[in-house]
Amino acid sequence: xxxxxxxxxxxxxxxxxxxxxxxxxxxxxxxxxxxxxxxxxxxxxxxxxxxxxxxxxxxxxxxxxxxxxxxxxxxxxxxxxxxxxxxxxxxxxxxxxxxxxxxxxxxxxxxxxxxxxxxxxxxxxxxxxxxxxxxxxxxxxxx
Numbered sequence: 001x002x003x004x005x006x007x008x009x010x011x012x013x014x015x016x017x018x019x020x021x022x023x024x025x026x027x028x029x030x031x032x033x034x035x036x037x038x039x040x041x042x043x044x045x046x047x048x049x050x051x052x053x054x055x056x057x058x059x060x061x062x063x064x065x066x067x068x069x070x071x072x073x074x075x076x077x078x079x080x081x082x083x084x085x086x087x088x089x090x091x092x093x094x095x096x097x098x099x100x101x102x103x104x105x106x107x108x109x110x111x112x113x114x115x116x117x118x119x120x121x122x123x124x125x126x127x128x129x130x131x132x133x134x135x136x137x138x139x140x141x142x143x
Contacts, residue, residue, distance in 0.1 A: 001118050001127045006036045008106050009099070016098035022091050031085065035099055038077035039107075040128070042069055047128045059111050059121050067104075074100045 010032050017023055017031050046055040046069065058069050074096040081092035110119035117123060 001124065002036070002040065004110075004118055005039065005103075005107070006033065008110070009036045009039070009103050012099060012102045012106065016095050020095065022087055022095070023085065027085055031081065034080045034084065035077050035096075035103070038080060039073050039100065039103065041076060042073040043124070044128045045072075047125060052125070055125070056121065059108055059124075070101050070104050073104065 013028075013032050013035070017028055017035075023031055043055065046052065055069070058067055074093070077100055078089070078092040078096040081087040081095060082089050087095070107119060111121050111124060113119070
């Protein structure tokens with residue numbers, strides 16, 4: 001799943017990363033990796049923080065663009081751009097805003113696809129929780 005996420009980010013990285021003069025060519029793969037890890041960290045934080053219901057709601061309502069998950073992933077990625085690549089905060093935020101929301105929407109779309117079981121919500125939760133998905137989903141059903 002994590003490799004697929006990386007590919008989703010890479011496929012959406014055109015204008016924001018690949019064609020961006022603020023990001024040197026030697027750093028582009030690392031920046032794409034940091035974008036992927038930012039998304040994973042935010043999703044994993046939802047599971048570990050007991051906000052599984054919010055995560056499930058995010059995947060059920062695809063039109064939600066101003067969701068805290070997206071803004072948290074944008075902020076996390078922008079911070080990495082600023083801290084590791086010395087990209088000015090305003091430019092880092094612009095790059096994050098151009099890349100993260102389309103990738104997050106793509107993840108939702110993939111999670112609903114019959115052909116792609118890897119991004120199915122139960123599979124995603126299982127990967128993020130370290131294979132504790134069954135117990136977490138039962139807790140959610142009770143709540």
